[in-house]
Structures are given as C-alpha cells and as structure tokens.
Amino acid sequence: MTSKYWSPLVSELDPYKPGEQPKKQNVIKLNTNESPYGPSPKALQAMREACNDNLRLYPSFTSDRVRRAVSARLDVSFEQVFVGNGSDEVLAHTFNAFFHQSRPLLFPDISYSFYPTYCGLYGIAFTPVPVTQDFRIEPADFLPGAAHGPAGGIIVPNPNAPTGRALSLAEIERIVAGNPQCAVVIDEAYVDFGAESAVPLTSKYDNLLVVQTLSKSRALAGLRVGFAIGSPELIEGLNRVKDSFNSYPVDSLAEIGAAAAIEDTDHFEQTRRAVMKTRDELDAALRKLGFEAPRSLTNFIFARHPDHDAAKLAAGLREHGILVRHFRRPRIDQYLRISIGTDEECALLVKALSELLA
Template identity: 45%
Template structure:
C-alpha cells in the first residue's frame, strides 16, 4: 500500500476470486464457469463490422440487451437493468437500498462479496448464521427493517430456499427490499421472476456468466418494478453510464435469444452433477443438495484442505475456504462429463480404488 491510501480504504478486506494460475494447464473446477462455449449466434453477432465500431461509445441504455432479457422473461424493458456482471448490479443495489438508516442482512455462509460491499459503502451488516444443515430460516429475517440479500440457490452451498419462504419475507414487510441473487437458478432452481408483477419490493438479479456461458463478457442484469430499476439506473449513471461495451451487449442479446442452446447446456450440467454426486457419495463423501452448477462436499478422508492440495498437484482446481464451519468442505464446479470423470478418477486413486 502507498502512504497516500485512506484509513477507510485500509480497513477494507477485498474479495478473493478463485485461483487463475498460469504455471501449468489445469482442469478448472473452482470458479463455477461453464465448460461450454457461447451459443453459436454469439460468434455471429460479434462480427468484424461490429468490431470496427469500437471507436464509438456503446449504448448507455443497453437497449438491445435490455429488450432481449425482458422478452425472454415476459417483462417490459422498464423492468430490466443490465450491468457489468451481476457483481456490479448487486453493488448498485447495496448503494441504492442501504444507508445510514437501513442496513443489510445476509447469511454468514454465502457469496463473499456481500460483506465486501457492506464495508465498502459503510453499511451496517447483520450477518445471520445458517442452520446446522446450511439452510436459511426466514424467521431469522422477519423483523429486520433493512434490505435483505439472499443468494438462491446459495452461492456457496448450492442449497435452495423454497420460493414460498421468500414470499413470506416479501409479505411480512412491504416497505423493505428483498434482493434475490439468482446467479445459479438455471440449474434446477425455482426463480422468483414470476413474483415480480405482484411485489414491488422484490429485486431479482441474474448473470450471463454461468448458464449463458459468457463469464468473460461480464454481463448481469436485474429485474424488478420500474421504480426499483430506476433506482439502480440512478446508481449506474452516477458511476459509469457506459458500463457495458458494444460487443458484450451484442453477445448477451444473441445468447438470450438462443433458448435451445441454453436448455441443452443447463441440462447437461444437471446430468453431470447427478452422476458426480452419486459417485462421491459412494466414495464416502457427504454432499449438500445442490441446485447450482457446483456441489459442496466433504469427506472424512480429506479434512482441512487436503483434497484441494492433492488435486491441485495433479492438475485439477477446486475451491477450498479456510473458514469456520466450512473448513472441511470443497466447492466443486460441475464441468463436462470428461472433466468430472477425471476428477473422480483422481479421488479414487487417492482412496486406493485404482
């Protein structure tokens, strides 16, 4: 750090992304990326003619992308806001709906960026422990007057909170916003999007990074009533009006339009997840029920990061969090059938089954 950094900045604890090492070729099962390329129409959309327009600013309204998202979800364009990844959208939500009078509440074991944003904006955070089985009890949130942030399925465990429980939170206090982060909902979860026209205190955030195979394009979006979307756009135009580049707008719109490819890729992930879970359980692992493109698992044979270290030595990356409650768990991204078989082969070898 320089001698010029502020005291407030020094106090921040930045988010730690998944490893992206370059020392060797790895099978990356640590950052929840898709193993599949973007939809065929994406390549066509990002044409040479469009690349030659990079000397011009992108559309600050992102109209083409907004319209594609709205059409696919049965919404009006004024109910959609797009951002530079869902991270930016969620950051804007922290800034828009929290402040001196209203804090933020979220679980203790969830997406790590929530704590970072609360600290970044000086927002008082109420961190509520998950139950022993890593599920959320909405009764713990009923009396909280500020904004509630829930990753559903949970960004770390993959466990889903039933939509009916989220409806209870929405009905309990119509004067607070419930932000549902649905980054992983497309892998078997139930979305809150059908509730949007009934609840003006619901904001649903999704991403193109997982089920749309566009992690490198940095695209996310929020869906809600027009007033909530206007609040987010107020944050955007106070920060960076040109937050999405020209090529990503085109790529996102093309991806959103290809429903058949989307269904094919998400179905493949669910099939690979089921096979992987069955084999890990046969090998003695305990695996939480996941509706995401990853699983959260532990084994008495590999405590405290041992599996992470041994797999890395053999060219496979998984995610390990050296934190209380989850120190013996591993978050494993579901990749292609070939990638998952390679993972299982290594684990069998570690256990002496090969």
C-alpha cells in the same frame, strides 16, 4: 502493503478474493463455477459481425438490446430491466442504491463472500443471519420480530453459494411479503440449474429485486454482463447510481453478444441440462467414495469427506492438475466446492479422489 497516499477507507478494506485463474493450460479448472461448454454460436457470430468501424462510437448507455431480450425471455416489461457490467456491478449498485439505511442489512452468514466486502466499501451496517447446521436458510429468521429486529435491507442468494441449497418460491415470497419496509434482493446467479426463479414475484411486490448473470448458464463469464428485474422505482434507483458512476458499463460487443445468447434458447437448454446431468452423476460418484453434500441445484457440488481434511484433499488434487475451491472459513473449512466440468473432467476428478482417499 500500505501507503501514505491511501485514504482511511482503503486501508481498512478487506477485498473479495476470487478463485484462482491458473496460467498453465493443462489444468482441469473446477474452482470458479464457469461453464464447461462454450457460449452460444449465435452470440459468437453476432459479435464477430459487430467488429467493424462502429466501435468508434459509444455503446448504448441504457443497453436497450439486452433489456429487450431479457424482457421477452422473462415476460417482464422493458422498464423492469436493468443491465450492468456483470452481476457483481449490478450488486454493487444495488448495495449503494438501497442498503444505506438506519437499520442493518441482513444476509445468510454462509453466502457469497462479496456481500461483506460491499458493506465495507460503502459503509453499510450488516447482520449475518446464521443458516442451519445443514446449511438451510430459514425464512422466519429474516422476518421482523426475529432476534435482529426489522431489517434495513435483505439479500439472499438463491440457490445459495457456496452451499448449493435453494429456497422454494413460497419461501422467498414469505421473506419478501414479510419485509415491506425494505428492499429484498434475490441473487439468482445459479437459478438456471434447477431452482425456482423469483422473477414472477416482481410484478406483485415493489420491494423485490432479482439479479441474474450470463456468466454461468450462458457461458459468458468473460463477457461481463448481468441484469436485474424489479419494479420501475427500483430500476430508476439503480440507473441513478449507474449514471453517477459510469454511464456506459456494457460495451457494444458485449451488448450484442449478450442479447444473442439470451435469444438462443436451444443452446441454453442443451448446455444447462448437460451440466445438471453431469452434476447428478458426479454427486452419486462422490457419495460412493464416502463424501457428504447438500443437494445441489447449482453448477457445483459442496462436499466434505468425514475422514479426510478438505485442505489436504484440495492440495492433493492440485498435484493431479485439478483445481477445486477450498474456503478457510468457520463452519465450512472442511468442505470443497467442486464446479461441474465435462463428463471427462469429472471422471478424472473421481479417479484422482479415489487415489487420494486410498
């Protein structure tokens, strides 16, 4: 569809395509990397108690309650924390605040597909940096002097999506230290499932911003809360963009629930460890069926079967009432991204795949 009322920018946009949200209830949903477990009971109770007449008031425009919780949890200063309406909004403000440069933005050619969408929306030049054949990100490829020259900005998901592969903290530091001329953003949506966080490096490098979300490991995808950790000058840049766009991005209930979820470390540890245990068991079961997959440090597995077409497998699973994510993109069109569900859901997935392979 087109319209004479659209601006040229709107006509040229290639919007991000999120994973399917089915209307049917009797579907095993392993396609959008949501948590198979519910949020912290303490977070739910805090939000129930906050449903009162105070909702007539505007929320805190600085989301101080969440910032204090993040500050205490991650051992950073209050001034180092920025909060937004999901990590996608935090990332959108990040692109606007730091990546309008004379040199192109760099990110892996196989990574979060929202990155080129943001570049199209904000008119940011970018250069995809190829990952290796086995989907590794090479830090040397992001350093000045590589084929692309000095960067105007860098963003790397760690662990990477949709591959699930992660960089070590030393490898991340090599990228950050080697690019003092620009902001380096580490997108840590999945870091709580086994990877090393770069948050400790933010006190050492003024150009480093780390972005996290409550959607995955804290099971609050429906609440839309994300945050960033960085130097006060980077946080001030994000605030300038935020306050030029929407001064109140996080509503009162979301702020209260998010803070309670961050503070409930027992529930967080219990559920994330359960996901990692199921992930490793599912990985072993898929390999027994002949699947190949990079080692995942996320809440999903990125797998291919050398003898079966990925699109046909995804369609076959749908007929069994199981949704997985298939990307029709070069280099990865024979892979399925499979979110980690409960043990029961993953057992049904393995059973269905066994039948399809047979």
